[in-house]
Amino acid sequence: MTTQLTGTRALVTGGARGLGLRTAREIAQRGGTVVLADIDSEAGAEAVAALTAEGHTASFVQLDVTDDSSWEAAMAEVVANGGTINALVNNAGIEISDLLINLDADNARKVFDVNVLGTALGIKHAFRAMAPGDETRAGGAGGAIVNIASVAATIAFPGIAAYSASKSAVQRLTKVAVAESGRLGYGVRVNTICPGLVPNAMGTKLAVDMERLGLFGSVEEAVGAVVGLTPSGRLATEDDIAAGVAFLLSEDAAFINGVSLSIDGAMGM
Numbered sequence: 001m002t003t004q005l006t007g008t009r010a011l012v013t014g015g016a017r018g019l020g021l022r023t024a025r026e027i028a029q030r031g032g033t034v035v036l037a038d039i040d041s042e043a044g045a046e047a048v049a050a051l052t053a054e055g056h057t058a059s060f061v062q063l064d065v066t067d068d069s070s071w072e073a074a075m076a077e078v079v080a081n082g083g084t085i086n087a088l089v090n091n092a093g094i095e096i097s098d099l100l101i102n103l104d105a106d107n108a109r110k111v112f113d114v115n116v117l118g119t120a121l122g123i124k125h126a127f128r129a130m131a132p133g134d135e136t137r138a139g140g141a142g143g144a145i146v147n148i149a150s151v152a153a154t155i156a157f158p159g160i161a162a163y164s165a166s167k168s169a170v171q172r173l174t175k176v177a178v179a180e181s182g183r184l185g186y187g188v189r190v191n192t193i194c195p196g197l198v199p200n201a202m203g204t205k206l207a208v209d210m211e212r213l214g215l216f217g218s219v220e221e222a223v224g225a226v227v228g229l230t231p232s233g234r235l236a237t238e239d240d241i242a243a244g245v246a247f248l249l250s251e252d253a254a255f256i257n258g259v260s261l262s263i264d265g266a267m268g269m
């Protein structure tokens with residue numbers, strides 16, 4: 001039987017499109033309610049309309065994951081419109097390809113800002129919402145966080161240095177979060193998922209970048225190299241990743257904490 005998520009109220013960052021939207025749909029299909037949080041409110045509204053039309057309970061909140069005050073405002077809005085959350089998917093992320101020899105400092109900073117600081121702030125505000133309350137805040141009854149890293153955290157592929165470093169940082173953030181949650185009794189599990197390359201907008205752009213940077217002769221060659229490095233012999237799909245997130249959020253994963261789950265056909269083993 002498919003893992004159920006009845007009783008789960010999840011916030012999915014970067015939920016307006018791509019993997020975030022697919023994951024939100026998966027959570028909703030399994031009985032959860034979802035809040036899509038994204039910097040792009042137009043795409044967010046369209047995504048909520050689509051999920052609602054399918055009969056799911058979904059809402060949108062505008063959020064810039066890099067901005068602490070934006071998190072404050074978004075979480076206040078979420079709580080006011082349906083109560084606290086017990087699940088967070090730190091999915092928002094960006095990739096800007098560059099060879100190290102040409103590294104653009106501003107672009108690298110942007111990648112670290114969204115992927116690392118954005119994830120850290122997400123953990124902060126999820127802990128505040130889910131950990132038992134005190135005199136300063138209402139708190140919650142525990143929950144689960146899934147941080148989306150990448151196969152790029154576990155391999156050395158050329159052209160994606162800042163991105164790879166940022167995703168390795170996400171893995172380490174997860175482990176420190178687990179240590180603090182355990183030590184201080186927050187009742188929150190925190191895990192990482194490392195997706196393989198998904199041929200959606202971000203994945204396709206990455207393959208185009210590989211040709212532009214002169215690393216591969218063509219987009220097809222770049223994609224072929226990834227598949228060639230993957231024992232399962234194909235690219236990842238959004239379905240593959242969404243199913244993994246749903247599992248890690250569920251009670252079936254009640255004693256799974258601090259892991260980095262590769263969903264990459266063994267590319268990064």
Ligand code: NAD
Pocket residue numbers: 013014015016017018019020037038039040043063064065066091092093094095114118148149150151194195196197198199200201202203
């Ligand atoms: P995407 O570009 O399609 O979607 C990313 C979403 O994040 C967008 O809706 C965007 O508006 C939002 N976003 C960007 N910056 C934000 C910010 N500051 N605050 C809030 N939202 C912001 O990408 P995707 O393919 O769906 O990727 C989702 C996650 O999966 C990312 O963390 C990415 O690094 C990771 N990932 C993707 C792949 C892939 O091949 N696509 C592979 C491994 C890991």
